[in-house]
Structure formats: structure tokens, C-alpha cells
Amino acid sequence: MATVSVPKAHWSGRRSTLASIRLAVLTFLADPQWLIPSMIAPIVFGFVSFELFLGTPDLVVYVILGAGMMSMWGQTLYGSGWATGQDRNIGTLEPTLSAPTPYVFVVLGRILWNVVSGLIGIVLVFVVVVVATGTVPSIDNPVAFVVLFVFTMLTLAAVGTVFAAAYVYTRYAGFIQNVGEFAFYIGTGCMFPIVILPFWTNPIALLFPPSWALDALRYASIPGYVGFSWGLGWDVVGGVATTAIYLLIAGIVFKRVERHVLEVGNLQEY
Amino acid sequence: MSSVPAIEARGITRVFQSRKGFFYQDVTRTEALRGVDLTIETGEIFGLLGPNGAGKTTLTKILTTLLLPTSGTARVLGLDVTKDTERLRARIGLVLGGERGLYNRISARENLRYFADLYGIPLAEREKRVNEVLEWVGLTWAADRRTEEYSRGMKQKLHIARGILHRPEVLFLDEPTIGLDPKSARETRKLIRSLLGEGVTIFLTTHYMFEAEELCHRIGVLSRGRLAAIDTVAGLRELVGGDRTLEAEDYGFEDSELAAVRHLPGVSKVVSEEYGPVTRLTIRVRTGDLTIDTVRQSLIGHGGLQVRERRTSLEDVYLDLVEEEAR
Ligand SMILES: Nc1ncnc2c1ncn2[C@@H]1O[C@H](COP(=O)(O)OP(=O)(O)O)[C@@H](O)[C@H]1O
Numbered sequence: 001m002a003t004v005s006v007p008k009a010h011w012s013g014r015r016s017t018l019a020s021i022r023l024a025v026l027t028f029l030a031d032p033q034w035l036i037p038s039m040i041a042p043i044v045f046g047f048v049s050f051e052l053f054l055g056t057p058d059l060v061v062y063v064i065l066g067a068g069m070m071s072m073w074g075q076t077l078y079g080s081g082w083a084t085g086q087d088r089n090i091g092t093l094e095p096t097l098s099a100p101t102p103y104v105f106v107v108l109g110r111i112l113w114n115v116v117s118g119l120i121g122i123v124l125v126f127v128v129v130v131v132a133t134g135t136v137p138s139i140d141n142p143v144a145f146v147v148l149f150v151f152t153m154l155t156l157a158a159v160g161t162v163f164a165a166a167y168v169y170t171r172y173a174g175f176i177q178n179v180g181e182f183a184f185y186i187g188t189g190c191m192f193p194i195v196i197l198p199f200w201t202n203p204i205a206l207l208f209p210p211s212w213a214l215d216a217l218r219y220a221s222i223p224g225y226v227g228f229s230w231g232l233g234w235d236v237v238g239g240v241a242t243t244a245i246y247l248l249i250a251g252i253v254f255k256r257v258e259r260h261v262l263e264v265g266n267l268q269e270y
Numbered sequence: 271m272s273s274v275p276a277i278e279a280r281g282i283t284r285v286f287q288s289r290k291g292f293f294y295q296d297v298t299r300t301e302a303l304r305g306v307d308l309t310i311e312t313g314e315i316f317g318l319l320g321p322n323g324a325g326k327t328t329l330t331k332i333l334t335t336l337l338l339p340t341s342g343t344a345r346v347l348g349l350d351v352t353k354d355t356e357r358l359r360a361r362i363g364l365v366l367g368g369e370r371g372l373y374n375r376i377s378a379r380e381n382l383r384y385f386a387d388l389y390g391i392p393l394a395e396r397e398k399r400v401n402e403v404l405e406w407v408g409l410t411w412a413a414d415r416r417t418e419e420y421s422r423g424m425k426q427k428l429h430i431a432r433g434i435l436h437r438p439e440v441l442f443l444d445e446p447t448i449g450l451d452p453k454s455a456r457e458t459r460k461l462i463r464s465l466l467g468e469g470v471t472i473f474l475t476t477h478y479m480f481e482a483e484e485l486c487h488r489i490g491v492l493s494r495g496r497l498a499a500i501d502t503v504a505g506l507r508e509l510v511g512g513d514r515t516l517e518a519e520d521y522g523f524e525d526s527e528l529a530a531v532r533h534l535p536g537v538s539k540v541v542s543e544e545y546g547p548v549t550r551l552t553i554r555v556r557t558g559d560l561t562i563d564t565v566r567q568s569l570i571g572h573g574g575l576q577v578r579e580r581r582t583s584l585e586d587v588y589l590d591l592v593e594e595e596a597r
């Protein structure tokens with residue numbers, strides 16, 4: 001007869017996140033050729049933005065930031081949502097949820113890996129553009145560039161986490177993503193600065209943390225860049241604030257979403 | 271100190287709403303469970319037996335915190351399955367089995383390491399545990415192969431290995447032998463039996479009576495979301511008591527002939543089943559001493575008629591229970 005003893009569940013968010021990154025890396029290494037299709041789009045868009053900004057002095061930076069960020073963003077969305085959809089398809093969502101670790105840590109690990117793998121896209125675009133134009137872009141303030149670049153990745157990850165929640169919530173999230181993806185590329189300023197878009201789109205874009213971060217990044221890397229009138233400092237503040245809000249939302253939503261799927265019973269394809 | 275049952279369910283119901291149509295406008299309601307009460311003691315192997323669609327998987331998922339009941343309460347190891355999910359998940363194991371549920375592009379070992387991490391098995395013990403369970407299910411030789419190369423039976427063993435990796439106190443197995451070849455099914459049953467020696471409480475579902483009979487201390491027969499019976503194998507046998515079973519076979523019977531057999535003295539039930547061109551009447555006799563000859567006489571004119579008597583089996587009890595409920 002068991003006696004009533006209730007040991008605490010042993011799990012650690014950090015360890016689960018690392019395990020999730022490890023799984024993502026192993027899966028990637030098992031078939032690295034899958035990276036190729038996701039790299040085609042950024043390169044195509046690299047050339048599109050090349051045409052778009054032809055004649056501007058900082059053409060190269062625009063192209064790299066635009067297409068590169070697009071690759072990152074694609075990877076993040078792809079990573080956040082797609083992996084959960086995949087979990088549902090291959091039947092691993094149930095075993096994963098039956099472990100004591102909250103699913104959000106698994107998602108976090110995947111997003112971090114996907115943000116990093118998106119970097120590969122940037123490097124690729126960089127190489128292609130440098131070879132095609134014969135110019136190596138100069139960056140105004142390399143230290144600020146690197147810091148803000150990492151910051152931009154984190155804002156992308158925050159949005160990815162919210163997206164992932166949608167994927168856990170419903171298996172139809174892929175549809176929403178497909179429709180939304182392109183709007184995001186443009187709306188958040190992934191491809192080109194949003195200040196050149198009609199004014200009414202700007203407030204919407206500001207709801208997304210990467211818009212702030214990307215504007216800051218352009219301020220730091222393009223001499224004479226004209227972005228949001230409040231400048232780099234407030235861009236960073238806005239970026240940090242919106243990211244914090246997204247992470248908060250993700251935390252709340254994930255708790256709710258886990259409950260919701262247990263209620264509806266859509267953890268598996270039925 | 272007080273002792274708690276391993277599993278305790280009271281009045282569990284579950285309704286599924288599924289939507290179809292272009293605008294998801296057609297809603298279908300399925301009552302998968304319609305009031306299930308169940309108590310399972312620690313150290314027991316309990317078998318939940320029922321045909322497809324009876325609600326076995328639904329009940330298993332509710333008890334393992336993967337699905338919320340529409341009403342009713344359930345405690346496993348004294349923990350509420352809807353509230354204490356985190357602590358409970360750490361102490362129970364679930365084997366859903368099947369082709370699915372594994373990361374197929376990585377090795378069995380990596381699959382197990384991943385889940386060991388999610389269960390928070392101390393890092394210092396991880397490799398030892400993974401090797402142990404691989405050895406225990408007999409997969410050491412294939413541990414470093416991608417699981418996409420695994421046969422159905424190997425996958426099932428890996429599912430079980432994952433289920434016991436964190437040494438759960440209660441293990442749930444949903445149709446552990448379904449779709450396996452006879453040899454793998456036998457090996458799987460052997461693994462399940464040997465778990466009992468380790469003091470694990472086992473809850474398994476199956477739609478094979480013989481499997482439940484072979485493995486389980488007690489059996490619950492689930493039919494259309496209700497427990498039609500719950501008893502030991504011996505107890506279930508008593509349900510048929512002194513019943514006798516006769517079987518008559520030939521190439522088809524007339525309705526009038528069936529009716530005639532039904533009205534023979536002592537006959538409680540006649541089931542007609544087709545096996546290719548052959549029809550078999552299974553005749554249950556509750557009282558009296560209806561003989562093979564009497565049956566022959568009421569089916570006179572059948573050249574190829576074969577009539578024999580056989581032992582009433584648990585399978586018959588099962589079919590009875592499932593049918594009665596279905597009515
Ligand atoms: N996620 C779901 N959505 C809608 N209906 C479901 C779902 N899961 C199960 N059902 C229905 O509930 C009933 C019981 O199913 P299930 O528990 O899978 O039975 P079993 O495991 O005994 O075959 C069936 O009628 C099935 O169609």
C-alpha cells in the first residue's frame with residue numbers, strides 16, 4: 001500500500017530548454033539539406049530589395065538587413081509554430097505533455113535554435129550580396145550593431161513564442177501563419193524601413209517588438225538613416241517594453257492554452 | 271499514515287464536440303464516457319477491455335492528465351488528475367504505442383535522453399537509466415539506429431522503455447499489443463508481466479479478452495462509455511455459471527430456422543456469424559439439457575450441418591456484456 005507522500009516533481013526549465021535545443025540540433029543534423037528550401041526565399045528577397053534600394057548609398061546594409069531579417073523571421077515563425085504542428089502530426093505532443101516540464105520550455109528551446117539557424121541565412125545573404133556587388137558593407141558602429149542585432153533576435157523570439165502558443169491552441173494555426181507571414185515581413189520593417197510605408201501602418205507595426213529593434217539596428221548601422229523620429233534611444237526602450245509584454249502574454253497564454261487543449265482534446269490528429 | 275488507492279475515479283463523463291463542414295458549422299456530440307466509477311489498488315494489474323470506440327483511450331487520457339473530464343473526479347496516487355497535474359505526471363508513465371509518438375530522425379537512445387531530460391532524471395544517472403531500460407526491453411543492439419528504421423515491434427518496445435524511464439509508480443498502457451505480429455505481442459506481454467514484479471501498478475487497455483485474462487488481476491468491461499462489469503477473471507466466469515455453448519455450422523440458415531433454434535427449451539441466446547460462405551450459430555443454453563441431437567432435429571434438411579458443444583469462454587461473457595450494453 002502506498003503511503004501518502006507527495007514528492008515534488010523534479011524538472012528544470014533550463015534543462016528542458018537545453019534538451020529541446022539539443023533535439024532540434026540533432027534533428028537538423030540528421031537531414032541538414034532541409035535548410036536549403038528555407039534559404040531560397042531570403043536570397044530571392046535579397047535581390048528584390050537590392051533592386052528596391054538601388055542607388056541609395058547604403059544599399060548593401062539595407063539588403064543584408066532586409067533579407068537577412070526576413071530569413072530570421074521566417075526561421076523563427078517556422079520554428080515556433082511548425083515544430084508544434086509537427087509534434088501533433090507525428091504524435092509526440094502527447095508524450096511531451098505527459099512529462100512534468102511545462103511545454104513552454106520545449107518551445108523556447110526550439111525558438112532559440114531557430115533564431116540561431118536563421119543567422120545562417122544572414123551569413124548566406126551577406127556572402128551572396130558581397131559577391132554580387134563586389135562591396136563589403138561598412139558598419140558605422142560595430143559594437144552597437146552586434147548588441148542590437150542580438151536584441152533584435154530576442155524580440156523575434158518573443159513574437160515566436162506567442163505564435164507557438166497559437167499552434168498549441170489549434171492545428172489550424174498554420175493557415176493563420178501563412179496569411180500573416182507576408183504582412184509581417186512588410187509590416188514589421190523586416191524588408192524595408194516601415195517609415196516609407198503609409199503612415200497608418202506604423203502604429204500597427206509598433207505593436208511588434210521587432211519593428212522597434214530593427215529601427216534601432218538601422219540607426220546604428222546606416223549613417224544618416226531616417227527612421228522613427230524619436231531616435232535610437234527610445235527605439236531600444238520601446239523594444240524592451242514590447243518584448244516584455246510579449247513574454248508576459250506568452251507566459252499567460254501558454255498556461256491557458258495547455259488547459260484549453262486538455263479541454264478540447266485536440267492533442268492528436270483526430 | 272493513510273493508504274490511498276492507485277487510481278480512483280468517480281462519475282467520469284466525457285463529451286467530444288467535433289465540427290465539420292466548410293465553416294465548421296456541423297457540430298457532432300460524442301459521449302465517449304458516460305459515468306465511470308473505478309478503484310484500482312496499488313500493485314494491481316487492471317485490464318480495461320472493450321471494443322473499438324468504447325472509450326478506453328479517452329479514459330486512459332483522462333487518468334493521465336492529457337484530457338479533462340466533462341464531469342466527475344479522478345485521483346491517481348491520491349493526486350487530482352485535473353489540478354495536481356505536474357506532480358502527478360512525474361509519478362506516472364504512459365505508453366500510447368503505435369507507429370507514432372517517436373522522433374524518427376534520431377536514434378532510440380537520443381529519444382530516451384530527451385525524455386529523461388524532460389522528466390528531470392538526474393544528469394548523473396541519465397546514461398545509466400537509458401542503458402538499463404534499453405537493455406530491459408532488448409533494444410541495446412539497435413540503440414543508436416534512427417527509429418525510422420525500427421519495426422513496429424521495436425517501436426513498441428521503445429515506447430515501453432520511455433514509459434518506465436522515470437520509474438513511474440503507475441504505468442498506463444493503451445492497447446499495447448495492437449498491430450503487433452504474434453511474436454512481438456508475446457514479448458510485449460512478457461515485459462508487462464515482469465513489470466509487476468517491480469511493484470508497478472499497471473492499467474492497460476485491450477480489446478482482446480485473452481490478453482486481459484492472461485495479464486490482469488481484474489478486468490473492467492467498457493462498452494459505449496460505461497463499465498458493464500468489473501471483476502476478477504474468476505468472477506467474470508461465474509457470470510456464465512453453468513452455461514453451455516453449442517455451435518451449429520452450415521452454408522446459411524433461414525430466418526425461420528434461427529427462430530426455431532431460439533425457441534428450443536433452455537436456450538438463452540443465439541448469435542449468428544458468417545465466416546465466408548459458412549454461417550455459425552452460437553447457442554447459449556442456460557438451463558435444461560438441450561442436446562446436439564435436438565438442435566440437429568430443428569435444423570433438419572441441412573446436409574452439411576455440423577453441431578458440436580464447446581466450453582463457454584470468457585470471450586462469450588465479454589460479447590454478452592458488450593451486446594447487452596449496446597442494446
Ligand atoms: N478527439 C476526439 N474528438 C471527437 N471524438 C472523439 C475524440 N476522441 C475520441 N472520440 C470519440 O469518442 C469515442 C471513444 O473513443 P476512444 O476513447 O478512442 O475509444 P477506444 O479507445 O475504446 O477505441 C469514439 O466514438 C470516438 O469516435
Ligand SMILES: [Mg+2]
Nearest residue numbers: 326327444445
Ligand atoms: Mg483506443
